[in-house]
Amino acid sequence: MSDVMHPISVKALLNWILEEFKREGTVFGVRRFFKADPNKTMSLFGEQMEVPVGPAAGPHTQLAQNIVAAYLTGARFFELKTVQTIDGENLNVSKPCINARDEGYNVEWSTELTVPKAYEEYVKAWFILKLLSREFDLGSPDGFIFNMSVGYNLEGIKTPKIQNYIDQMQDATNTPIWAECLAAAREMLPRFTRIDEDYLEQISPHVSRSITLSTMHGCPPKEIERIAMHLLTEKYLNTFIKCNPTLLGYDYARKTMDALGYDYMDFDEEHFLADLQYEDAVPMLKRLQGQADHQHLNFGVKITNTFPLGIKQNELPGEEMYMSGRSLFPLSIAVAKKLSDAFHGKLQISYCGGADIFNIKDLFEAGIWPITVATVLLKPGSYQRITQIANLLSSLPYPTHVQVDLEKLSRLVAKAGQQAHYQKPIKLPITPKIEEKLPLLDCYTAPCRGTGGCPIDQDVPAYLRYVSEGKYLDALKVIVDRNPLPFITGTICAHPCQTKCTRQFYEGAIDIRGVKLEAAEHAYDELIATMEKPERKADAPKTAVVGGGPAGLSAAYLLAREGMPVTVFEKADKMGGVCSQVVPEFRISMESVQKDIDLASFMGAEFKNGQSAPDLNQLHAQGYTNVIYAIGAWHHRNLKLTHGTAINSLEFLKATRNDDMQHNPYGEHIVVVGGGNTAMDCVRVAKRLPGVKKASLVYRRNKRNMPADEDELYAALDDGVDFLELLSPVSLENGQLTCEIMELGERDASGRRKPMSTGKYTKVPADTVVSAVGESIDTRYYQHVGIQLDDRGLVASNPQTLETNLDHVYVIGDGNRGPATIVEAIADATRAAKNICAIHNEHYEQTNLNIDRAEPRSKRGIMVTPETPMTQAGRCLECSTICESCVDVCPNRANIVVNVNGDPQIMHIDRMCNECGNCETFCPYSSAPYKDKFTLFNSEADFYDSTNAGFFVKDAANKECLVRVGDVVETINLDETTMDIPNGLLDMMDTVIDDYSYCLAD
Template sequence: MMSDKMIPIPFNKLVNWMLEEYKRTQTIFGVSEVKFFRKSNDQQIGLFGETMDTPVGPAAGPHTQLAQNIIASYLSGSRFFELKSVQIMDELEIPKPCILAEDECYNTEWSTELPIMGAFDEYVKAWFALHVLQKELFNQSDRRFMFNMSVGYDLKGIQSPKVDQFIEGLKDASGTEIYKECLASLLENVDQFKKVDRAFIEQISPNICTSITLSTMHGCPPAEIEAIIKYLLSEKKLHTFVKMNPTLLGYGYVRNTFDKMGYKYIQLKEESFTHDLQFKDGVEMLKRLKVFAKEQQKDFGVKMSNTLPVKIGRSELPGEEMYMSGRALYPLTINLAYKLASEFEGDLKISYSGGADAFNIDRIFETGIQPITVATTLLKPGAYMRFKQMADILDPLMNNKESGKLNMEKLKALAESSLSDANHLKEKRDLVNRKTELKLPVLDCFIAPCMVGCPIEQDVPEYLRLVGEGRYEEAFDVIVSKNPFPFITGTICTHNCMTKCTRLDYDESVHIRGQKLVAAEKGYDAYMQKFPALKPESSAKVAVIGAGPSGLAAAYFLAKGGMEVTVFDKREKAGGTVEYVIPDFRISREAITKDIKLIERMGVKFEFGIDSNVSVAEYKAKGFQYVYLAIGAGKTNDLDINGDKERVMGAIPFLEAFNANKDVLKLGKNVAVVGGGNSAMDAARAALRVKGVENVYIVYRRTKDYMPADHEELIYAEEDGVIFKELLAPLSLTKGVLKCQQMALGQPDASGRRRPVAVEGAFEELLIDTVLSAIGELIDYDLLKSNGIEVGEKGKILVNEETLETSVENVFIGGDALVGPWTVVGAAKHGTMAAKAILKKEGLEFKQEFTSKISFNNEKQLLEIAEKKAVMKPVADHKLESDRCLECNKVCNICAEVCPNRANLMIPVNGKGLTNMNQILHVDGMCNVCGNCGTFCPYSSEPYKVKLTLFWTEKDFVDSPNIGFYFLGDGSEGEFMLRLDDKISKVKFDESGNTDVPIDDKVAAFIWTVYKDYEYLYKVLN
């Protein structure tokens, strides 16, 4: 069992760490200098008599728990710090992991995990550190940031000696040991600074907080809340904010809002609303407290808003209840802010937290609301560095004064627009798992998830950069090294790559498919002019049966590798489903033709009009040593429906007829398409283009949320006027009436989708002339068996999984013929696999690699990547997308970015055989096992469990299951304990970095780098 206890860094070591890291890498706690916020003007804003350069900062949560977290926030632009809440119960055992921020965020930790005075020490250390940084880095002498303490959860606990000691200490820390320690340490080491001197250090104020935010538990009685606030205002003499809960809006409003915005799966507990403070009571309480605060000559306001309690229904986190925040909370919080402010005609001081980010922070601020704190956005890639963009947005809006009355007109407009704001609708980020199935390696882990997600592993970042630089022919060359269909896949690919794109955790995926099409359109002609027609190098011949995507891909790579290839097809042209089934409004025939010409340029020959009853023996008798079966899924899956079956037609035959001549089709006025995939969308949209058709319905037994069609295809269908009829299962078609069974969603099935269940006695009738069945095609097993190909249980065709060779020697199979209806790029993957296997048998080279067109280690590019990090930038123009690509194949560091405590560090290592420029080191003493790095790492593993770990204590080293190391003594002798593969060794470096015990060269190089260049990382507790 690994420890989840964090070890605070002593103040002198904290300062040394900051200065040494900055000197070495121009970063401080992982925040790059290019992301340091530098004030562009002298404008500030006031709050409680204090001034700030920006009114943005971290909310009370994981980002204000440790000193280093507060430092990272400050560097990138935060100037208001709501310190993590403390309470009398300060030895909590919180089940871990405790954070899940994949989209909207959930957490199960609600106050600091440190003892109260341990938290106090962190806040004092951070206070001193920020003073030093503002002077040393930005040459600012006057403090331009402020701290706000946060406490909970009942009056008795807040009045207890240890919470009172915490409050009084932050009001005036001068008598505390940690204050004296920090002050003495800075004075003793003043010579390590360039701009900080004794006079500056000595004037650092011990008055850390003049304000407080009260966070009460959900269900806290109104009288208790009011009593606490009066105590804080009168007895503690603190300006006070009180957190208001989104439950004030009422169960019905919240449920309805979530359902409309696509968050139907969020499970609410009605008692969370009925047991909590009610709106009317809350307003009356606030009115009384405003009067009381004025009498006490203190400022009083509300904090919008607390998190929302929801059920743990899908094992998201351990336990039964969790707390939701993030973009799904924004419409609730901003509407609650408007609703409350309306009761006070805008005369209400509001501090904001609830889904604020770079997309809305300026509009929130312009209503007069401030300060604005964030948490969820900081848990995602870019993390703390996201403050830079938010601070830059707010910088020109500062006005050197405290906000007065709220601008109710702007607040009302913002509240109304929030319910339709695309950035907060669930569909902005489909329920897609961005992780890959790969296991995280200890070293050399950087991957581009888009490449791994692509069935043919296209080198996406490479060609995106080339397109961005206008190097289209080179980009085209990169694409066709692995993909013979640049036009087809640039137009209709299901773009698995985009479902893995890291930018999904920023705003929206890079529009990769569109960039491929740009490269195809602008690079094709020059490439074809320079590329000579290829001639076979081998006497061995290959017959490819089927001129669809799988057969064409196999032929392309076989010919490229030097083999004589002939593609046979029953039709008159190549292209298969793409040519004959996909409508021309989806892809032009010119685009398909260009891809076919590229394949022909490789030397591929075609024979059309061939008998579809394939005989492998006949092809072998004609001198073809190898046969690749790419015959598609040739049988239609019939719709089981009673009545007028002659009015039921397969969607695929219909689309073929539509493409051949839509003018001769007679479908009647009303058409129903049964199914929810891309073929159903194509059929529905095509039917609308048939003369005489007035209404086309998509009939589906689940809801639209569960349709397997690509999201964009659903949108295109809606835009064309297709009508969606959800939760209906067709039963019969009789005399123009389609009778359907009404369905309801039951429990999830094996696919994770909720199972459709018939509603007894409930039916719906539709006036329908023609039904198009789009429920899939079937593999023609009879044809395969007649050729001696073995088929196993449940219709699984027996093939070698790596080569796709069947039970018949030198006969291969792939695409729809092997797995049923699939995608173009999936079919291309099979064709590629078969070609590779055949070429290997012939001793020929499989030519798929290319020479990189980009020098990836140049400083200019690395700086460009660093600048793109943490910048929210949605698609503006699909033809200008390269500057949104984060180039994860060269610079990832996601686990280092998203760790609130900075426990994952990027270390540049020049090692033996290491391929990545950077390596990730996990620091055990800074990790509290929150789980956030595991959420965003593109691998299936969690970095905090897998990466090489540096331990600060022998006990932690012994207790942890992690591979890792611990330096003995003070580390100066180069001796350390190492655990690898469950084996513990005592190892020592000599002066050249050689070890006295044989260990893995790469691991040795990594640890040697840490030992030699990063002393501040391990000399923390001694």
Template sequence: MSDKMIQIPFKKLIHWVLEEYQKSQTIFGVPEAKFYRKSNDQHIRLFGEALDTPVGPAAGPHTQLAQNIIASYLSGSRFFELKSVQIMDELEIPKPCILAEDECYNTEWSTELSITAAFDEYVKAWFVLHVLQKELFKQNDRRFMFNMSVGYDLKGIQSPKVDQFIEGLKDASKTSIFQECQAVLLEEIELFKTMDRSFVEQISPNICSSITLSTMHGCPPAEIEAIIKYLISEKKLHTFVKMNPTLLGYEYVRNTFDKMGYRYIELKEESFTHDLQFVDGVAMLKRLIVFALEKQKDFGVKMSNTLPVKIGKSELPGEEMYMSGRALYPLTINLAYKLASEFEGDLKISYSGGADAFNIERIFAAGIRPITVATTLLKPGAYQRFKQLADLLEPLLDNQESSKIDLEKLKVLAESAFDDANHLKERRDVINRKTELKLPITSCFIAPCAVGCPIEQDIPEYIRLVGEKRYEEAYDVIVSKNPLPFITGTICTHNCMTKCTRLDYDESVHIRGQKLIAAQKGYEGYMKTVSAQKPKSSAKVAVIGAGPSGLAAAYFLAKVGMEVTVFDKREKAGGTVEYVIPKFRISREAINKDIELIKRMGVKFEFGIDPNFSVADYKAKGFQYVYLAIGAGKTNTLDIKGDTGRVMGAIPFLEAFNTNRDALNLGRSVAVVGGGNSAMDAARAALRVKGVEKVYIIYRRTKDYMPADKEELHYAVEDGVIFKELLSPVSLTEGVLKCQTMELGQPDTSGRRSPVAKAGAFEELPVDTVLAAIGELIDYDLLKNNGIEVGDKGKINVNETTLETSVENVFIGGDALVGPWTVVGAIKHGTQVAKAILEKEQFEFKQEYSSRISFNNEKQLLEIAEKKGVMKPVRDDEQEPSRCLECNKVCNICAEVCPNRANLMIPVNGQGFTSMNQIVHVDGMCNECGNCATFCPYSSEPYKVKLTLFWSEEEFMNSSNSGFLLLGDGTKAEFKLRLDGKIIIAKFDEMGKPSVPMESSIASIVWTVYKQHQYLF
């Protein structure tokens, strides 16, 4: 495939817009529900003209093609900063060129089109927006504005082709593309309902009266000033100049990133020394303000340009990339305040740099306008995010042209930026939401949260049921795969939330909390419907270990009708959850409710058994199957010198704490070594022991690398735990813990930077007791004594699917197999074992929830559509279901995030489809920017995998994508197709049946596009 975009002729563009809207009430994928329709006549004024709203796309991927500008306009944009042009207009930009996982990086620095082609796109967009304004919104007067952007030096800007571009946008009347667009509209005037000839003829050729100068990093101050004077005096344009965040200085930027969690961003100090310096910049701006006033033109600054950073991990091709997005916001808003203060507020500021739904109202209220965005549009929801931005600003519009910055408001905004959770790195502490699944060519909608869950819970389904207050049904959905909803609803490590699409909006849906609500409110009603199954098999199962894994296996076995007995060395069921997890984290009442559900299924329990059991004894007692769910029974020893009698394992400590905390004597100061959840539990518990005044957590890396859940870290901090980073304990002698000071070296295989000892550097802490939270060990001796084979490096030999050991009908799972793990991981193993045993007994293993649970699909789809593109952070548990995007029902992320609209959502009726619509990729509209690959939940690139529509033989032959090309003049349904690497010719009859064999789903897509979407060819 080619990364060269093919421009859509104006006539085709018009037909595309009208026909797509008629067929699906969308235009370039933007649904009518997301069209921005003003509720009043309020506006602002800019350069003497009226603007419906001051928001729009920044110069970048969203203003490169006409269709991009159209999509922006429909959803709420009214100020368009056109993508920059410069004298070098035959660029070869390595691809992919955009990476917007969190903060955004790009390697573009101007349009990928030639200057002439870019000009054509802008003129075509200008005309289409007039059509939409009249046809859809019934507006006669233009309330939108185009702003051209150029770079990078005076000689290039004065060159004939750049000058022709500037003059053409000032007055396009004599250009061939303007005349063509006008002629096409007049020729097709019968297609329109409200637009007539007089409206078309009065469309102004004066497309731009303003310009934004995009200077290269390192451009000399004198050069910048000369360009601006040229644009104001010679070109007679209102002018903004982009100001780089490098004006703040290297130390300021480095410290800001470090403080906000972006330590990994690699800066180049020379980028700061070679760029315009702040003092010089202020002096230049003062001279230019006077100059512009004399020339009766508006002049101001554009905040801000992107920030150059190093490419250190092959994120994108090349050596340098440019950063934008939420990480840039604290820099940009503080630079805006710093500059505005120099002019006592008398400075016009156009803003871009992390603006989004969380801050746009405050930015505007400070007197800054217009406000453009880019990174937020590259995320799921994409162009549809404009509607929320426009809606938020609508009540603030004052029909005025901003004349002065409100310094007090801007100061508050600047100072609060460093603590604003929306811009701290930890708000999105998981970067990669991708699953390991490969993207299918059709029917690809999945809920990544469910795929990311080890037991594949039906998460969107039960969240919707909770939202509809159908709690008993939600509980039914949960326990179809998870017999411990109270436990997992309280302490689950929630892998699901690390895959949630909401992370690319604001923050993950609080899935775990919704599960707990379902458990709390659905338990009583559900339990009235549950009774033990009558035995359906003579085979009996012994489950040794009453922790989460053993309980899960017993539940699923008994649910089908097998006789199961759970044995445990302790006096109660629950394992680590009951005996180790502190009560301040989970109540024993919650644990007991989960166990009561399992008992209700008919599972028997026997407690106080000999921990040194023999599998042979259980088989002798008539148990055909044995599941070893015994946990990791040995405490890992901390290698420390000195008073080792004051060193205790965190797990034994927590057991003692839960049994009788008053019997513990830890002294006044306690150190917990480790950084996982057990370390947090031990530290918080230690603070609750009588006599303890200080608790330290000692960790050899920094807090950023701690494996504990962020919320557990937060709770530990709240409780008063003192974190001591980059320390490794060496000895404990006479109440003094000596620690080796560490520093971070190169990343290891896990991606974490390895701790390296600093020669001769130590730190001493007053410590009476050390608690080692460095993991538990598997009791291999016990396993070997029972004939279970253990391979090299302690790997227990099991069937990976069934978890059956080398001893027939003896299974092992949970911590006993893999070492310390998670509750939900243990449930997964218990489920695997139950399935394996049931298959041996020739029983069907089912995890389906009740067939009586149904959903109103039409209502559901409408509600999902409303949620798209809307930022909505967590408020309370009641609102959480409204934040779930229900990706299993509607995904379309690859279509949403494509700036060029190259991934199309096509409703298809055919055999074997599980999705409402199918994705068709249009090769000619794709520039291989890579953005759809970033956000697709699969480990694949949609632009390479999805069925591709080709517009020419050359495109088809230059690609390896599976796809189709319409042959001839299109009057016959004859196609060249490439499927699974093979090229075939297929004719379709009037019923849509192909002349050669192919998958029915592929045939249905091709036929649907041909019959119902002719405008695509």
């Protein structure tokens, strides 16, 4: 496919808008329109804006439809994408060019269109907004402002191409595109309800009276001043000058980024030395301010340009990229403070640099406006996020003059260095994508359930919805349908579902685990009271389960629920495995574990505690047809020290749990070696033991590269554990643990940075060293009974059934996987149980809950704030009902919803796509919608320039289409084809021609 966008004519745009609104009640996918308060406006550049917010120069102001979408959602200040002499095909932007997974990165800097084409897009957008503001009664036709952006040097700006652009933006009267806009509107007058000829004649051709100067990094201050003087004195334009975080100096920027967890960002002093210096900037800006005042023009600064970084981890193609989003805010707001101090609050600041719903009120109340946003609009919710921001800002008093409140701005700078919102998590994020590939049809899915999400395919959206409605019993029924351990998993599950949660792209993933526990705690007694004991099946084969931990309990529950006779053998005095013997009581109580045990007991499982299970032959002799081994990873890896010994982490945890942490035979200084969850448990226990002065954790990597779950790391930090990073233990002598100091090298196969020796050493006080360097499987028992191992040293079994080389003998949990999570143990138990008998699960999907798609769609773009509180369960976006993330996040609206026989399907429109890659980032599948969704082409040449599955309509009247599916390309008649193509795709093409013909026009 080509990455060249083909702009849509103004006539086709107007037809699209009117037809889509008539059919769907939407425009370019926007479902909620913002209506401005008619009594509130702000004055700027001699113009009025109803709300001082809008999209920054970037992907959301490149095409006319992008600007329309932004206006409909509440934008009233538009910083148009930068134009420069290098344009069109000569620009050579690498693709993909955007990565907004968390902080934003981009490798694009100005419009990808030619300057004349960009000009036409801006005029079309201006004209259409004049029509829509009145037709849809969204606000005053004069209630929004277009702000030009140009770069990057005076020579380029003085070329005829850029001079014509600037002049014609100031007055479009005699341009062909203005005539085209008028002609198209006149032709469509009968289709408007509030537009007439008189109104068209009154539309102002003065598209922009202001300009923002963007200079490439390294532009000398004299050059910047010459350009600004040209714009002020020769073009008579209200002017903003973009200023960069490099004004802060390298040391400040590096220290700030490191302190906030962005230490992995690669930048050096080069740009800081070459860019505009603060001591040059202030006198220059004062001179320009004086010139602007003399000419009665507005002048100010635009903060901030994006921050240049080296590309080191393949974030995007190329060698250098620009950073934006929440990570830029602490730098941008510091620039605003530094310049505001120099001007005593009298310098106008147009702000962009991590502005979002969480800080925009503080920004505005500090006297900073207008405010533009970019990275937040690249995330799910996209343009619709502007609505919440516009509603918030329009509820505040509007200032009448420029005055930055220096005290409020100082507080904002301080907050930016302290609030969690601006800090990178300790652990770098896991990929949010599931392993499946994107299907052409019916692609909506809940990634929390998908591969890499929940191993037991738990109906997460269903129980979240029930909890949000207060229907705890219904929620718990959904949970226990597939999950026999609601209390254990609701408390200490590794919750991989949360790493896939789409809500993480808003204000953070839903606490799915916590909602599960909420349901269990509220409805457990009622569940027990309402459940019926299953009838024992006559002559059903007996099953022995060896091991009473999470895997064994799960297998027992599932089999007993189906009426199968099952007995669990556990050599410890109580069931629960690590949950009852090892995991500290403060993490999960025995009372909670017992409730899960009681569920299996209720179903009819028999328990035999306090004795080892009979061997395999004896179990068969006792009538057990099936044997499931669910033995945990109790074999401890040794920490090798040249002197001294470390104690076993599991023995340490068992001893302290049995003793209820009442006694301390370990001394005042306890050091735990390791970086996993077991290590976190050990050091948190050590911290609680009486008489302990210091509990330290020693690990050869840093926190970011520890294998422990992030919430376990934070819990240890909250407990006051002393983290001693980049240390490798060598010997323990005389109460001192000698450690080699390590440094981090390149990343290994796991993605973690490898620890490298430095040859330097340090000592750590240590009365006792606890070794938590991992557990493993003791396979001698399996080999003893004749179970074969694979080349990894794990049990060899059928991956679908987990049956070993011995008939009717299964190994699940740790024995199958190596040290596994609890939910993986449940998944294994389910797989083995399904091979023994039929396991009957319900399917709680949209049909069961009867969800109106309008409801989850209404949550799109709404962030949780004090003004818009939501419960954890209520935050669910219900992706199993509707997804449409690729529709949300496309700046150009190139992915659309086509309702085919009542079902929403996603179609990609080739001509509107520039392959920015943003839809790939946020699609839950391991795919890219711009490549992998069924694609509409608007020319035969574009069709053959692509490999996408898709179609070009050659003759709409006769429904003749050129179609590609897989490797087959044919010209077909939709009513008569014999081509091997799914009916759903035929229906989609038929529907596009009949109901979405506005997508076909040029």
